[in-house]
Amino acid sequence: MHNDLTDFAPEAGVIAPPSMGDTPAGWGELLSGRNGIYALALAGGVTLHAVNIYIATTAMPSVIADIGGLDFYAWATTLFVVASILGSALTAKLLRSRGPRGAYLIATLLFGAGTLICSLAMNMPVMLIGRSVQGLGGGFLFALAYALTRVVLPERLWGRAIGLVAAMFGVATLIGPAVGGVFAEYGAWRAAFSSLLPFAALFAILAYVTLPKSSWDRGERVSVPLPQLALLTGAVLAVSAGSLSSELAWNIAGLVGGLVMIGLIAVADSRSNARLLPRNSFHIGTPLGALYLAVTLLMVALQPEVFVPYLLQNLHGQSPLWAGYLAALMSLGWSVASILSSRWQKRSGHRLIVIGPVLVLIGLVLFALFMPVAGGGDWIVLGPICLGLVFIGFGIGLAWPNLVTRIFLSAPAEEQDLASGGVTTVQLFAMAFGTACAGMVANIAGIANPGGVEGATSAALWLAGIFAIAPLLCIAVALRVVRLTAGK
Incomplete structure (x- = not known):
């Protein structure tokens, strides 16, 4: 990190490196003044x-x-x-x-x-x-x-x-x-x-x-990693195109093609001077590798939300408007937890990184137990579903600020911009990849054929079951993150 700290000089239109003091900060300091x-x-x-x-x-x-x-x-x-x-x-x-x-x-x-x-x-x-x-x-x-x-x-x-x-x-x-x-x-x-x-x-x-x-x-010089960007684009398009087909063979081909391209991105990034992510970001044994993998798994775990409005309408009798807003409980939980997490980060950051995926897993278990139970909007069933959706978003929100902050702190000083841009790149890619996989799982489970209540019930169960693997893996990765970033 930089140590030669100076203040912002507005007349020059240049900003100096901000102070890195250890004093705990509140919302008042963030939301006041400059x-x-x-x-x-x-x-x-x-x-x-x-x-x-x-x-x-x-x-x-x-x-x-x-x-x-x-x-x-x-x-x-x-x-x-x-x-x-x-x-x-x-x-x-x-x-x-x-x-x-x-x-x-x-x-x-x-x-x-x-x-x-x-x-x-x-x-x-x-x-x-x-x-x-x-x-x-x-x-x-x-x-x-x-x-x-x-x-x-x-x-x-x-x-x-x-x-x-x-x-x-x-x-x-x-x-x-x-x-x-x-x-x-x-x-x-x-x-x-x-x-x-x-x-x-x-x-x-x-x-x-x-x-x-x-x-x-x-x-600092920044080079554009053209081969990695081409492969990344190809990976997203391959998985997305494969997920649109009703044929299992094409689903698998798209998924395999995307995974192969991800592997090629890692190889290209390790050999190129123009990087997509900071050095060692594809190695789970390093702090950055573990952190980016945790971000990826959390984003993948979120993607069954794509089908939540459809499932609520077809299995639980909700109107499109209400189904949309109930699905938004995930995002609401994420937002509330992000605010609380930033408050607790100084004293409990490591614990929150582990607690987050645990809550996501609990949320998906509730999803699996109650979403497939068709009903007419009975809150005995709908209540646990809503609680599960909140848990999924809340768990991600608890871990998120702590993971992103540690990515900033773990990246080499000369690759800070790559680290911060990499957060968004990894997040968006994981969302696209997870959404495509959710579509694939739902199609295989029969959401369109046989469709109706039977197809929706099967899809709800399989979506929750398959995507619960992501937070399970994330718990193990989070424990590694805690060990690797103990001093951050």
């Missing part, structure tokens, strides 16, 4: 990205009904996630070349351009272009929040800031479905997308006014 302005900027970009995700998810059925393209329905999400991964992986390069202010402006302009294209799309190919541009800008915004946390805030505030950023997804689960649902209900899906444009413009102004032009570590 720290508060920075926190608002960081949280605002993530909120914009997250709200868009939920608006698009809610509005897409209306989009299909209006402009067609049902065959490409899933690709609107797939291409968005792939572009987001590319944006997160390229964030270090963007930050180095343009500085904090320029990076946020470019990210916001890309996001706004993609949103405008979506709102004007007259056919599905144009919509897919818009979603791709949106995803690139959103990926930048998401990764920049982690990267700038390290640059503009003192180390003692990192846990608080990461908790705040994670909490924005909880806020988005309340805003996004409501906005998308209202506009979609009245056939105005274009307005659902364009409603984001004024907020993007306001955020661009906020970033320009508050963020520095450059930072204390801008001198």
